[in-house]
Amino acid sequence: MAIMQQKDHIDFWVQTALRDWEVANDLYLSGKYMYSLFFAHLTIEKLLKAHWLMETELPIITAWNLEARYQDYKDRFYKTCTSEYTTAKLKTVNELKECLIKDLL
Numbered sequence: 001m002a003i004m005q006q007k008d009h010i011d012f013w014v015q016t017a018l019r020d021w022e023v024a025n026d027l028y029l030s031g032k033y034m035y036s037l038f039f040a041h042l043t044i045e046k047l048l049k050a051h052w053l054m055e056t057e058l059p060i061i062t063a064w065n066l067e068a069r070y071q072d073y074k075d076r077f078y079k080t081c082t083s084e085y086t087t088a089k090l091k092t093v094n095e096l097k098e099c100l101i102k103d104l105l
Contacts, residue, residue, distance in 0.1 A: 006053060006054075009050075009053050010050045010053050010054065010104060013046045013047065013049045013050035013053070014046075014047065014050050014101065014104055014105070016046055017042070017043045017044075017046035017047045017050070017097070017101075018043075018101075020039045020040075020042040020043045020046065021039070021040070021043045021094075021097060023039045024036050024037075024039035024040045024042075024043060024090065024093075025090075027039060028086060028087075028090060031083075033081035033082065033083065033085070033086035034074075034077060034078045034081040036081075036086055036090065037081060037086055037089055037090070040089065040090055040093040043093065043097055044093055044096055044097065044100070047096075047097060047100040047101065047104070048100065050100075050104050051100060051103065051104065054104075
């Protein structure tokens with residue numbers, strides 16, 4: 001098995017980010033807004049990791065990560081994730097995603 005080069009790692013993060021963005025949009029269309037935003041978080045996190053790898057080998061972490069949150073936080077966040085809220089946030093994430101991808105490709 002060949003060792004992945006830096007470009008391979010960057011390509012991996014970009015491709016998985018694009019797949020996560022598709023999932024974010026699918027979840028949005030099905031009305032699962034909180035999970036849509038979680039996958040939007042994953043999209044940006046992975047693109048930021050790709051950018052970070054252009055300079056170093058260390059990963060970074062961003063917001064909207066639900067894994068480590070307490071249940072009461074998730075419950076409050078779920079109520080916040082209306083169609084309007086999620087529409088606005090996904091628009092912002094899409095703009096950031098496009099900007100980050102442009103610099104990687």
